[in-house]
Amino acid sequence: MASLAPPTTDRPLLEIRDVSVALRTGNRTMVAGVSLAVRPREVFGIVGESGSGKTLLTRTLLGLQDDAYVAGGSVRFNGQDLPVNGYANKARKLLGHSIGFVPQDPFSSLNPSMRIGKQITEAIYLAKGWPMGAERTREAAIGLMAEVGIPEPALAFNQFPDQFSGGMRQRMVFAIALAQDPKLLVADEPTTALDAITQRRVIELILDRSRKHDLAVILISHNLELLRQSVGRIAVLYGGQLLNIVPSGDIGQSTIHPYTEALFDCIPTREKTLADIRSIPGEPVGAGFGLKGCAFASRCPYVVTACRTTDLPQNAGTASIFSACILGRGVH
Amino acid sequence: MRVLRRLLSFPKTNVERTAIVLGCLILLLALVGAFLVPFDPMKIDFRAKLQAPSMLHWLGTDGSGRDVLSRLLYGARLTLASTFAVIIVVVIIGCTIGIASAFVGGAVDNMLMRLADIWLGFPPLILALGFASALGASLEAAIWALIFSWWPNYARLSRMVTADILSQKFIASADALGVPTHRKVLHYVIPNAMDVMLIQIALDISAVMLAISGLSFIGVGAQIPAPEWGAMIADGRSYVSNGWWIVLAPGIAIFITAVSFNVIGDMLRRELDPTSRRR
Amino acid sequence: APTGTLVIAENETPENLDPANATNSTVDELLLGAYDALVQFPAGETAVSPRLAKSWTISEDGLTYTFTLRDDVVFHDGSKLTAADVKFTLDRLKAAKANVLNDIGPLSGAEVVDDHTVKLTLSKPFGPFLSALSRIYVVNKALVEPHMAEDNARQWLAVNEAGSGPYVIASYNPTEAVSLKAFDKYWGGWDGNHVAEVVFRYITEPSTQLSLLKSGEVQIAPDITVEDKLALMKEPGYVVDVGQAATPLYFDFNTASKGPTGNPKFREMLAKTFDRQLHLDQVLMGLGTLPDGPLPTSWPGHESGTELAFDLAGAKKMVDDNGWAGTTLTVRYLPAIQEEKSAVEQLQSNLAEIGITLNAEGMTWPAQAATVQKVDTTADINMIYSFPPFPDPHAILNASFNSALTGSNGGYNWAQYSNKEVDALLNEAASSADPAKRAELYKKAQVLIGKDFAVITVSYPGSVVAVSDKVEGYKYNAAHHQTFNIMDIGLK
Amino acid sequence: MRYVGQRILFSILSLCVLLFITFLLSHVVSGDPAIVAAGPNAGADKIAAVRQEMGLDRPLLVQFWIYCSNILHGDLGTSWFTRQPIASDIIRELPPSLELVFVAMVINLAVSLPLGLLTARYAGTTFDDVVRLVVMAGAGLPIFWLAIILQQVVAGQWRLLPTAGRLGFENRDFTGATGFTLLDSLMQGRFDVFADALAHLVLPAFALTLLFTAVGVRITRTAMMGEFRKDYVVLARAKGASEGRIMVRHVFANGATPALTVFGMQFGWMLGATVLVEEIFGRPGIGRYAVKAVTQSDIHAVVAVVFVVGLVFLISNLVVDIALFLLTPRKHAGA
Amino acid sequence: MVELKGVAKSFARRLFVQNRSFALRDINIAVGRGEVVGILGESGSGKSTVANIITCLTSYDGGSYRFKGRDIASYTRKERFAFKSDVQIVFQDPYGSLNPRATVRGSVMESLILHRPDLGRRERIERANALLEEVGLSADAGDRYPHEFSGGQRQRVAIARAIAVEPELLVLDEPLSSLDVSIQAQILELFVRMIRERDLTIVFISHDVNVVRLLCDRVYVMNQGAVVEEGFARDVLNHPQNEYTARLLDAVY
């Protein structure tokens, strides 16, 4: 059980207000003014092209990135302020109990020289100490492994990571992230390195777990179609800016932020024909681009001068639906 | 011009800037130092022996009355020239073997690299010692001895770099076009391997220099009256109690040179090494 | 009874303990304590006196020497030393072609007369025969004979000792230290002040030797630099002993060479290029005597004025007249010996001034010795110290200039010098017993050698040894140069 | 287990190459060993006899065969100067050197590993910069020069440590079963001797190791930096593991593996570098023996030293590799 | 135009290990002139190996490969060289597929230097500029080095380089998969235009079912080194016969 205060159903589980992230070397602001709220049990997506700052934002928020820091804004988890900055051990301990994290690359996210079982029991021990004794911890770990779908978990317990395929390893990482029985799971592109069939299985595993254990999930991906079919709401990051928060059902249906719309038009799906594919001209802007105004302005078909001069609107009230377009929703 | 501008953009810290200035200064002294010497570095004058540093002899005189500063300056050329002689020959031999090995591949490659591995294993100083004993004691023998024990470094490195380059897709693209081997070597492999080689060379300058002076110190390298720095230390070691400057000066000269080239090598590594660069 | 420990620093490590190698001083200094010879040169004396042999008689024709041995001598294993041991010793050295026999002349055999009488015979009369016997150390036949095999016990004797001397070699670590302990049944007895243990520590660095001497870890340091010795002279607590050594240092020109040094005129030029006075004053710091020809000036038979004086201008003129400028020569020397190195540097510097390049090759003794075994591998110039095993002109002149003992014949004549007249003079002198006649012959020989410009006599350095003032009884022994009279030394 | 087999096979292969190189050294490149071996005063007949005795008149391949079989029987030839079997000379000289290298290695590891780990963790900070500078300076100091200076200053001027030798005067008679003074003194419970031996080892070991330690820190740092970039560090942080725990339990084990391979090689290189310090500090040992053998053209002894040092190198690498393999079994199978 | 019959390929694992791993077994693939043929399969299924065999970058162990009706094995050295101007390939990784030490124009001109020795320097430069423009890069981009370009731009250069020799067959080995989503669409549009404007036969390799569906006439599905299903794209992708194909299609978002 989490060590923080008991959840109140309608209060957001994670609430980020006006957070900006800067690099320690050079003090460059990479991600600016992000505000959003994730409710308990919600499956929440973050989409963005490569370099848009997804990893940087989430890792820094969780205190896992040592070369970046939260330059402004506040983070509340379960109603309490999180001491996010630095990798102060205290803050990390607090986080470790309630938030699970799955890194991007399953091939390097397990310690290659430590047995799988040891890595999972370490997580249990770090969350709970040894109140249950070595034997019980071992059983708990094997239980977890079974739960994430590892065949013959007792055998795998004593093996090393490189004896397993990418999909299996990603499951082990899940077992570790879930070992602490978190309220929130942050998964950073957990399936990008996996092939299609395995990818689907892993995503389904996450959704299943979320349903059964009241787990809130932040699922990060650059695959908009995947998120559209899997999550409830999607936050769209571009050039280090939060441009849009949108219910997945709206994508392709009602009017949304021009970037989200353009992004959706780029990707081939089952239903689309060649005529439906429209590329976005120009090159994507990376995080920390350092210009004023909207990051998408240079490629946006609806752009007006004000886009380049006005500061982006903020999602000040952490509303559940949000568009940072100064022209407002429904421009066309 | 472009290359120079690029080079000048490398140094990031004062340490690096100092190292570059010192490195250039040392190279310059090696080139022209012999003309600047205030005294004849070889002229014996026992009446003036073991004089402490003074206005006349800035670094004092040695046990045979020769001006230490003059010998140091004169020795810079000798020391650096032997170092570069070793490095140039070793680079040529090593890279030829390494690149050929990577291109040929298969069993030959395997065997050559095993040989290099094993060869590398032998402590270079001992191997050089064995070699020098076979050739007789002289600076040339020491140079050959070091070449003999040093080539596998470059064979292995160039083989690794070449193999790495050959495994990249732009080589497959070249293959798809039917680019002939010699063109591949000249236009694809060598330009791309240059950076890594340069880094290694910069770092090896100090290592080779230390090895040469070590051999001279033992007595199988430079012979009297040659003012090779290691030999100067060997020469002065019996006077440490009443002529400390004789040992101190060449030691510091080696130290400064070695450190300068080490720093430069490290800087080059940071700036040029593809593996340490972000895409 | 002997007490205390004497520690002596030594810069060169010994090859082995074999008495066959007693020509080498690093070996000799150990054997001197562990073995006895028939006769001896005590430190400070220039005449032989009895040791194992109580007395001896020499036949009229000078071909037979009969020795009467002491009857109270025991080897370190307790067994008695007899005439059979003496015969065995000589037979073994002959079989092993030992270096020590080079100086002993035409020895043809030994014969046991009775337990305490031994007869040695020569094929030709040999004046300094008795003197030469002082380096023949008598080994214990019973111990050595089982190890003779095909190598004449060389391997066994290299690390084992079979002597009867005052000290027993207690431990032998030739790269670290060798320790000798007093032998309580020594026939000479232990009256007076003697040390119970002598340790030779092998310390290559002169500066380290100095440190150890100053910290009291060693009591005798022979190899520190001249400058340090001069400084110690003024310091309380140390005695710097300057022994009247008779060890000439030569530049040997390769007289048999097909190169420039084969030309006597060229050698004449070279002979003018070394400033001995400067060397004595500035390198030896005055601790030595100025050479005047290849023989020590005080020895009988010395002839003065046989070598040319330093005259660089004259040499320069000869170079110019003959177009020798640009010639390149090689000199081989022992860099471990400071004065050799300085002399080479001085010669290099002088020759450079008159347009001749002199390359130097530093070597160790055995390696350098190996190069002179053929004329064509002999360098143009070799530096060599002549360590006469006994104070007789023969020991220097014959060894250095007799054509039978050229380097290529296995001797110390590294000039590869061959002059029939000189050979005849030397041989005649060797087989004569009349001192006056011998002196005359040696003088003639020196004149001839001087005219051939075979060598430059560089110096007669004194034997300068720094000793702690706790040591008493140290005395330089001219017959055993670079060794220590450990049996006479005591600690205060 | 196949890995171990391969590793041993490779070592045997290396041994053959080693034998071949040393053989070439002794017989082809060198001059006539018989002349040297025959000694200074030998005549032509003696040289011929020595040549026959040494087998130098036989065809080269036969000589190589004789050479190999001799070595495999532990016969490294006879030194023509000490007149002793070289094998026994080396057995006597090896322990002091190994002892020196061992202490140097301990210093090396004790400095390199923690410093490498910490500078990798705090890369880019002032601490890192300072350590890097110091390390860079260390890598530029000639070993022999450092040895002289240390001896003069620390032992000579300050009298903090002994100047030279292996043991103090009062312990000169100490002997032991193994030849390793440190080990023997402990076995005999002679702690005073142990302390004495250690005091004599400090300066030479420090002089010997500084350059290698500098390299060691750099290599460890690079290896550790690579590990810190990997995602398992992020995962461990997400578990709530403390920075210390991450360094010690996770990063260290992974980063030390490649670094240790280098340290295995350094052991052999250091043994070679003893030629630069042993003589200065008047210690017995293989390095001093080698220098002496070289200057005396005792070709067989030189070759034997090259062989033995090469052998020690092979063995130390083999041991390190197999130990690493046994400690981290899966890593090699996967690679 | 391309006819692979029963082609097999295996890789030896390591020096001491004898057993070989099969990358391909009994592959039959035929590509007609002017067709756009897709090869679909998961990672490690052998797609790239097929591409390399078609472009003669690797050898094969069994079966036969006929190009324009003639067996490749019977080619002389000269013909083999000429073949290289008929078949070109674009790789997945835009970062590794250009020589970092050559200017972008240099890379494009390399093919002209080798295969069109009749052209002068001037003409080559002009042609290279024209090609760069055709793939959507400005002419002055030619003087720059690959590291100054983004992934999408590099992929354009790679395409320009491949079509410079005017090949008849172009093999595209996952040309989109390492690009940003918005750039993927740009490159896809470039392909569509090329197919329309040039007389090209294309083998398009991808693991993205949706892209193959859009672009290809016919499709081969590969799994573990074997072709498990083939046919017209709309048939196979709408009504898969093979169980594996069905599973793969199900998993796609």
Ligand SMILES: Nc1ncnc2c1ncn2[C@@H]1O[C@H](COP(=O)(O)OP(=O)(O)OP(=O)(O)O)[C@@H](O)[C@H]1O
């Ligand atoms: N430690 C760092 N130092 C410098 N720049 C960094 C650092 N970490 C990230 N960046 C930069 O920040 C930007 C955002 O990177 P981030 O990894 O968050 O992107 P992402 O959205 O996760 O992309 P991807 O889909 O490739 O994972 C990139 O341009 C990256 O180069």
Ligand SMILES: Nc1ncnc2c1ncn2[C@@H]1O[C@H](COP(=O)(O)OP(=O)(O)OP(=O)(O)O)[C@@H](O)[C@H]1O
């Ligand atoms: N050079 C090689 N040496 C050994 N095995 C290889 C080599 N190249 C490919 N393989 C093996 O052959 C099989 C097929 O590889 P291939 O690259 O053709 O697959 P792919 O379908 O292109 O996969 P991807 O989608 O990852 O590019 C794989 O199992 C791979 O491990």
Ligand SMILES: [Mg+2]
């Ligand atoms: Mg990311």
Ligand SMILES: [Mg+2]
């Ligand atoms: Mg592929």
Ligand code: NI
């Ligand atoms: Ni031999």
